Amino acid sequence: MFECLVIAGTPGVGKTSVARIIAEKVGGLQLDLSELVVGEGLYEYFDEETGSYVIDEARVSRRVREICSGGKPVVVATHYPEVLDEVIIDRVVVLRLNPVVLWDRLRTRGWSDRKIAENVMAEMLSVVLMNAISKFGVGRVVEVDTTGRSPIEVAGEVLEKVSKGYTQEKFIDWLSIVDPGFLEELERVLSDEQET
Numbered sequence: 001m002f003e004c005l006v007i008a009g010t011p012g013v014g015k016t017s018v019a020r021i022i023a024e025k026v027g028g029l030q031l032d033l034s035e036l037v038v039g040e041g042l043y044e045y046f047d048e049e050t051g052s053y054v055i056d057e058a059r060v061s062r063r064v065r066e067i068c069s070g071g072k073p074v075v076v077a078t079h080y081p082e083v084l085d086e087v088i089i090d091r092v093v094v095l096r097l098n099p100v101v102l103w104d105r106l107r108t109r110g111w112s113d114r115k116i117a118e119n120v121m122a123e124m125l126s127v128v129l130m131n132a133i134s135k136f137g138v139g140r141v142v143e144v145d146t147t148g149r150s151p152i153e154v155a156g157e158v159l160e161k162v163s164k165g166y167t168q169e170k171f172i173d174w175l176s177i178v179d180p181g182f183l184e185e186l187e188r189v190l191s192d193e194q195e196t
């Protein structure tokens with residue numbers, strides 16, 4: 001059905017959980033891009049300020065291409081799908097989650113309020129989706145709303161959309177759904193911490 005399927009989305013939306021189920025269902029490999037980057041040292045340096053690795057895009061892209069040509073279907077989970085080589089990617093499925101629910105879920109990770117707010121804002125503004133579309137083209141990107149659904153249900157919808165070659169015509173816009181007060185609260189957290 002595919003050689004290399006990308007499950008993308010903001011941290012916390014459920015990529016790893018869903019990718020694991022899909023890989024199991026299709027008898028393929030599940031690949032977590034962040035784990036690969038750290039595990040194989042595919043980064044340029046660690047940025048103390050952001051607390052994250054600055055990845056070596058060329059090496060990551062090459063390594064994923066290699067893994068994907070190993071004969072087994074590969075399900076790649078990542079929040080930066082745009083670093084992958086467009087030639088080998090069959091489909092990018094972007095998992096979405098209502099930002100209010102995402103906020104609560106990220107609080108269990110022990111992250112700072114600022115880091116949580118940055119990620120929730122990224123979901124609010126569809127950052128991962130936009131990056132995926134600009135790299136792979138709108139025809140190769142679909143999304144699945146995971147809000148209120150189990151990883152098994154989500155995995156089922158992903159596989160259905162991929163097998164049918166579904167093309168997405170209308171994408172989620174959380175800004176038109178979420179309470180404006182929530183957005184103000186997010187902005188407050190983001191500006192507060194900048195001053196300290």
Ligand SMILES: Nc1ncnc2c1ncn2[C@@H]1O[C@H](COP(=O)(O)OP(=O)(O)O)[C@@H](O)[C@H]1O
Nearest residue numbers: 010011012013014015016017018146149150151
């Ligand atoms: N559909 C879901 N419903 C409820 N909780 C979920 C769902 N998917 C994932 N989770 C939980 O949310 C957390 C983040 O999931 P994970 O798969 O690690 O997300 P990601 O890989 O996108 O960061 C985990 O604790 C996981 O058990």
Ligand SMILES: [Mg+2]
Nearest residue numbers: 015016032077
């Ligand atoms: Mg993950």
